[in-house]
Amino acid sequence: MFTVNICFVLILSGTLMNGATSMIHTLMDFYTSSTQVPNFPEFVIVEVVNGLTVYHYDSKTRRAEPKQEWMNRLTEEDPEFWEKNTQEDIGLEQLEKGNTETVRLRFNKTEGLHILQFMSGCEWDDETDEIRGYFQYAFDGEDLISLDWATQTWVAAKSEAFVTKLRWEKNGEAARVKHEQIHRCGENLKKRVRLGEKTLKRKELPLVWFLQKSSSSPVTCLATGFYPDRAMLFWAKDGEELEEDVGEILPNHDGTFQSSVSLDLSSVPTEDWGRYSCVFQLSGVKDDLITKLDPGLIRSNVTHTLVGFRTTSTQVPQFPEYVLVNVVDGLQMYYYDSKTRRAVPKQEWVNGVTEEDPDYWERNTQMDISDEQQQRGNIEAIREAFNLTEGLHVLQWMVGCDWDNDTEEISGFSKFAFDGEDFVSLDWDTQTYVAARPQAFALKQKWERIGEGVRHKNQLIHFCVV
The missing domain is CATH 3.30.500.10 (MHC class I-like antigen recognition-like)
Known part of the structure; x- marks a missing residue:
């Protein structure tokens, strides 16, 4: 045979893939x-x-x-x-x-x-x-x-x-x-x-998400937005591939692809979930993208999620140095990168924003250009903190919010990762910052001293409501 309201969240860890010439x-x-x-x-x-x-x-x-x-x-x-x-x-x-x-x-x-x-x-x-x-x-x-x-x-x-x-x-x-x-x-x-x-020769890295409908349901790993379709997605335990499930590759509306795999962890103690990871392999790319399972960041389908992903990189072959993607309930709706330097809709219905705001796309383009420069500055500062002045490096920032349409409750999240490992994140309840690496401690102290947590929380609530 020829085969021509869920919320997810990105786990910001893993290994960035290097480019390759054959395909x-x-x-x-x-x-x-x-x-x-x-x-x-x-x-x-x-x-x-x-x-x-x-x-x-x-x-x-x-x-x-x-x-x-x-x-x-x-x-x-x-x-x-x-x-x-x-x-x-x-x-x-x-x-x-x-x-x-x-x-x-x-x-x-x-x-x-x-x-x-x-x-x-x-x-x-x-x-x-x-x-x-x-x-x-x-x-x-x-x-x-x-x-x-x-x-x-x-x-x-x-x-x-x-x-x-x-x-x-x-x-x-x-x-x-x-x-x-x-x-x-x-x-x-x-x-x-x-x-x-x-x-046709481009290589696009996926966003990797985890979903669990309820505490007793299997955990699903979803990789979406990758190109080309020569890829594999599977679960691993302690680095060894599990033959439980290999993800089927399906097309996205924008010409990219997605794949998902599920794993039943109901008999596994929560403290052992960190031994499991979701592995993505792309043809022509040397390294695997390995995303460690973090129980604290799995989202259920009781809420809607709006997430912005900003990826700033240096010396990554065939990949823009800065990319911004906004996703609603797992569906990409907004895109900007440092090559095109234009904010563009990824869903037809998103164009409806110009009915109330005719200058929406031009204004957001200018905001994204400014944000691009800010994130370029951030990655340079972090590279210096790690004493890494050359080579391939990636700074990822995930920022967004969840909205429960029954209770109207809003919660937000903001998290930075550097070279595939957690760096610094916002604790929503305490409005303080968690430094996952010693190099992030100075930034944590600075943000807490100027009240960045309170400002950021208010901004995220407004971001989600809008």
């Missing part, structure tokens, strides 16, 4: 032919490169069209690209509709809702230049027939597909498909990676 790229074409599916075209083609939709055709518009701006550059080498592909897709539409009717007859299903899916594509290792292909059909959500790339034979998952398997093996269809995947698909993939290099 496996993928191009997948998904063809969906259907009958009697309400409000859905009878035929759809979607091309996906590295998990990003780049091309679309359907039987209603009958036009091949780009889904990424850089795909328009295909006409630089082939001015007739889109018109030519439109005509090819119209022909494929008729072919796949005929295939759907043939398969329905094989299964003796001549009426009703049915779906034939066809996936064809390839992956390319840009270091070894190796190319591997994929070719698979599914009917009504179950595998039908596929190509075994290693043996160049056909695998019939259903008895109704056996006659097709025999015919294709007799006609040498596997060799033709392999040649097509290596050459045409491989060339197309390389061309798209070249045109969309800035987008």
